[in-house]
Amino acid sequence: MVERKIIFYRWMCVNSRPPFVPHTVATALAKKIAEDEYAAMLEGKDITTAVHVISPGDAATPSRFRMLSLRSPDNRPLQWEPGADLAPLPLLDDQYPADVTYITLWPNGYAAQDSYRDAPRLGRLAHFLAKKENAHVGFDPLYMPDVYERLQDIQGQIRAVQLSLTRPEYMSRANGVLGTFLPAIYGHSAPSVKVEVGVGKNSKRDQYLAQEADEAVFQIAESAHELVDRLIIRGRSRRTNQMETLNLMTERLQEVVYLPSSKAAPAFPDPDATYAAHDAAYQSFSDRRVLERATQALLSRSH
Structure with missing residues (x-):
């Protein structure tokens, strides 16, 4: 099987x-x-x-x-x-x-x-x-039908993003919104790219990622999903005031x-x-x- x-x-x-x-x-x-x-x-x-x-x-x-x-x-x-x-x-x-x-x-x-x-x-x-x-x-x-609602619930209050792009043939397409996370120095020489962006464990409770990164996450989820193999988002829920984790690869x-x-x-x-x-x-x-x-x-x- x-x-x-x-x-x-x-x-x-x-x-x-x-x-x-x-x-x-x-x-x-x-x-x-x-x-x-x-x-x-x-x-x-x-x-x-x-x-x-x-x-x-x-x-x-x-x-x-x-x-x-x-x-x-x-x-x-x-x-x-x-x-x-x-x-x-x-x-x-x-x-x-x-x-x-x-x-x-x-x-x-x-x-x-x-x-x-x-x-x-x-x-x-x-x-x-x-x-x-x-x-x-x-x-x-x-x-899954509730994913966009859960994304909107943490939009503007994202504290960490884990992203990986592990397909070499996609490196030439890693521009636009992905440029927010992928350092240009990698270029075509990188066989894989894994990035984790966060505000830090010792940061203030109400400190979140900059708006540019926040918007890029949503654009990647909507229009650059084929370029990534991992996209995990952690943010504070407005509804519960608790930290929520969304793994978009498992929420398909x-x-x-x-x-x-x-x-x-x-x-x-x-x-x-x-x-x-x-x-x-x-x-x-x-x-x-x-x-x-x-x-x-x-x-x-x-x-």
């Missing part, structure tokens, strides 16, 4: 011309890949992504994708055995070490993927579709599942079982109106 988290997002069009329609985009992409298998790949300076259409879906059924993060020759792992020196993995030019995630896009604006430490994130899918299909979509994280709308292993790659889950887990979690959250309430909280916060 393989443990995975099924994480949910809200997808939306970010360019009205043409509007983003999952099954239309998936059908067009599948046709291109059928004509040229290399159409499934998007190579970049630091990042190579591959996307396959498992099922294009239609106006009433979800679209299914498989997305892979491919390691370029310069970033491939080495192999080792007792009594021997390190050596490159014996791969052909068209072979890549890969991490894979399975993605479902429902026609009504929801999306899900199976997540684990090295899973490529949905920002890659958005980038891939924009480049390959001129199809523009954005993915917003969905948090998600469900932990245990899936049968793939026969082809035992370290990864069986694709059919993974998509079935997507559907089961979606149905469960829908029946309990959790998706609806999480979306309402997101839209309320965004406006």
Whole structure:
């Protein structure tokens, strides 16, 4: 069995011309890949992504994708055995070490993927579709329905923030609001960045982080969530006057599942079982109106 988290997002069009329609985009992409298998790949300076259409879906059924993060020759792992020196993995030019995630896009604006430490994130899918299909979509994280209310409760009274960015390929994107926390000196040389900002244990009870840092935390939670692997916020609740801790990575709308292993790659889950887990979690959250309430909280916060 393989443990995975099924994480949910809200997808939306970010360019009205043409509007983003999952099954239309998936059908067009599948046709291109059928004509040229290399159409499934998007190579970049630091990042190579591959996307396959498992099922294009239609106006009433979800679209299914498989997305892979491919390691370029310069970033491939080495192999080792007792009594021997390190050596490159014996791969052909068209072979890549890969991490894979399975993605479902429902026609009504929801999306899900199976997540684990090295899973490529949905920002890659958005980038891939924009480049390959001129199809523009954005993915917003969905948090448990009460998260935005709890964030607002401590806004302006934040005493500490723990943030980590441990994906080297994202370093070039670590600007904007992340610049508040990430020293420019790190640049591209840092394989990982972990920052903890706080007012100090011996500070006054009513001393909090500066407004600039406070606002940056909220912007990261809303628009830079794909760049961070850890975001923990501690602040004083106006409601209880007690210290509250919010770990936004565990407050995502998600469900932990245990899936049968793939026969082809035992370290990864069986694709059919993974998509079935997507559907089961979606149905469960829908029946309990959790998706609806999480979306309402997101839209309320965004406006």
